[in-house]
Amino acid sequence: MRVHLWLLFFFVIVFPFMYAKTVNAYWKPTYDVVIDVGHGGVDGGTTIKGILEKEINLQFGLELYKELKADSYHVAITRIHDYALSDDYIGRKTSRHQKDLLQRTMIVNSLKPKIFLSLHVNWAKNNRAHGPVVIYQKSDKSLFLAEVIQNHLNRYYQTERNPIKGKNYYLMNHTETASVIVELGFLSNWNDRVMLLDEQKRKEIVNTISSALEEYFTLILIDEVE
Numbered sequence: 001m002r003v004h005l006w007l008l009f010f011f012v013i014v015f016p017f018m019y020a021k022t023v024n025a026y027w028k029p030t031y032d033v034v035i036d037v038g039h040g041g042v043d044g045g046t047t048i049k050g051i052l053e054k055e056i057n058l059q060f061g062l063e064l065y066k067e068l069k070a071d072s073y074h075v076a077i078t079r080i081h082d083y084a085l086s087d088d089y090i091g092r093k094t095s096r097h098q099k100d101l102l103q104r105t106m107i108v109n110s111l112k113p114k115i116f117l118s119l120h121v122n123w124a125k126n127n128r129a130h131g132p133v134v135i136y137q138k139s140d141k142s143l144f145l146a147e148v149i150q151n152h153l154n155r156y157y158q159t160e161r162n163p164i165k166g167k168n169y170y171l172m173n174h175t176e177t178a179s180v181i182v183e184l185g186f187l188s189n190w191n192d193r194v195m196l197l198d199e200q201k202r203k204e205i206v207n208t209i210s211s212a213l214e215e216y217f218t219l220i221l222i223d224e225v226e
């Protein structure tokens with residue numbers, strides 16, 4: 001009788017739990033790309049003549065999301081509307097900026113994507129400063145990804161910029177994630193501004209980023225196979 005009870009316990013309680021855990025581990029999606037849309041809500045980012053960075057970031061983010069989905073990538077995006085991510089943060093009390101960073105960090109650390117790509121727009125006192133700038137985190141994969149994206153964008157924008165090593169914006173514990181910030185251009189520069197607000201140009205820039213990601217994934221795969 002006791003044995004029966006143990007068997008019953010195993011098949012009714014333990015086995016379904018074990019099975020569920022295995023299935024869950026098997027089906028847990030692995031994210032190729034997390035698109036991080038910079039700023040949002042009360043945080044407009046950089047601004048000029050009523051144009052807000054947060055809006056440009058969102059337009060590019062949504063377009064890139066659609067493009068990568070269409071190319072069958074497993075992709076997530078940090079926001080699809082105009083709101084502050086700091087509002088979602090439920091941890092300890094801290095500044096709004098810090099909450100925003102912690103919320104984005106939480107997303108990347110729980111999704112563990114292969115790529116974390118943050119979209120932003122630049123601003124400089126010197127209004128001649130122009131072109132795309134890719135900022136990378138301290139890791140070989142991040143540097144490599146930054147170089148690939150910067151090269152593709154340089155070709156499109158006809159610039160000759162190099163990626164820049166950034167301070168640790170995101171406190172990530174997953175070094176397997178290649179993390180970059182793509183500054184799409186300078187809002188303070190007339191040419192860049194016109195470009196960033198043009199629908200056709202936006203499509204072309206998004207295409208440029210997505211072909212850079214395709215090249216990165218192909219090269220990384222070759223590197224891992226060898």
Ligand SMILES: [Zn+2]
Nearest residue numbers: 038045120121
């Ligand atoms: Zn920004």
